[in-house]
Amino acid sequence: MVNARARTGAKAYVRAVENLRSLGMPLHSTFPLHDPARLPETVNSAVDAGHDLIILGGGDGSVSSVVDVLAHRGVPLGLLPLGTANDFARTLHIPTDLDHACRTIAHGKVVDIDLGLCGNNYYVNRASVGLGAGVAEAMSPTLKRWTGVLAYPVATVKALLRHRPFSAHLTFPDGDHEPQEHHGLLQLSIANGRYFGGGQLAAHDAGIDDATLDISVMRHGSLHDLIVAARDLKRGALDSEHVRHFRTKRVDVSTGPDLPINVDGELVDSTPQRFSVARNALHVVVPRTWKDASNPDF
Structure with missing residues (x-):
């Protein structure tokens, strides 16, 4: 199934089907979907x-839209990354x-990975409150199609101009x-995956x-402070002057x-909310060189 409205989806569909069949994959059905809402x-x-x-x-949006369907179902997911960030x-x-x-x-292998839970909504990468939700509001399909990987910086600038500092418990x-x-x-931010927001x-x-969530709390500050904090996040240098980090299995926020919650790029809920880990909830095909944290020798 290819989201034909993904940034490179329409051009990639025919090529992907041909490649997979040439590799001996017995494809039973193929779907070029022009309406992403039909994916689930x-x-x-x-x-x-x-x-x-x-x-x-x-x-990432296509993946997130189907994890509620695939979670704990036992059917593996193979991924052809055709999006903007592909975190x-x-x-x-x-x-x-x-x-x-x-x-x-x-030729890869199937591994079990965790999913995050925002209430009853599964997610793969990250849920966030504040700037991340503002970026989701500013990130239109047209912006992603015309600017590609620059869509995130452009949407972030738009969100920063509208942002109001908030408190969290x-x-x-x-x-x-x-x-x-x-x-x-x-x-x-409450992250399940390693990367979010185009490589952070x-x-x-x-x-x-x-089996854990990575929580980062980022203070508002001057433009210089925000640039330093963004640099820290990009390289994973947490617990700095501008960013605090916690690791947990469950947190109530x-x-x-009350603020909207960005879940993998979509505004699907609002605070207050509980976040938790769904352990080994999704089967996915990865390269054979990928190390499984729960079984590093596999």
């Missing part, structure tokens, strides 16, 4: 029909080159941290199969005022 129902129908592998061509593919070392991605599906149901109160915030690191040792 199409994937659900394929799973119900008994197919043993779902191959999805699209970006999920970057986390799993899946090549963005179409030919190499096809070879990964044909964090409590940890498992008692692994004391309650946290933070004021004057730019952003609060959740933490230098973050993993998508480590409330904000003042």
Whole structure:
């Protein structure tokens, strides 16, 4: 299934089908979908029909739209990264080159990875409050199509101009941290994957199969402060003057005022909300060289 409205989807569809068949993949059905809203129902129908592998061509938004359908269903996902950021593919070392991605599906291995939960909504990369939600509001399909990888910086500038600092209260149901109160915030992120936002690191040792969430709290500040904080996030240098980091399995978040939550690029909920880990919830095809944190020798 290829999201034909993904940045390179329409051109990639025919080539992907030809490549996969030439690699010996017995494709039962192929779908060039021009309406991304049909992806979840199409994937659900394929799973119900008994197919043993779902191959999805699209970006992070396409992946996130189908994980609610695939979570705990036992059917592996093969990914052809065709989006703008492709952070999920970057986390799993899946090549963005179409030919190499096809070879990964044909010759790779299946591993179990975690999903994040925002209430009852699954996500693969990150949920965020504050600037991240503002970026999601500013990130239109037209902007992504015309600016490509520059869409994130452009949308971020737009979001910064509109942003108002907020407060957040964090409590940890498992008692692994004391309650946290933070004021004057730019952003609060709860990451499941290693990368988000076009290559930012959740933490230098973050993993998508480590049974934990990486939380980063970023204070609002001057333009210089924001540039320094963005540099710190890009290289995973957390617990700096501008960014605080916590690692946990569950966290309850409330904000003042209540704010929308960006879940993998879509505004799907609002605070207050609980975030948690769904352990080994998704099967996915990765390169054979990818190291499984729960079984590093596999």
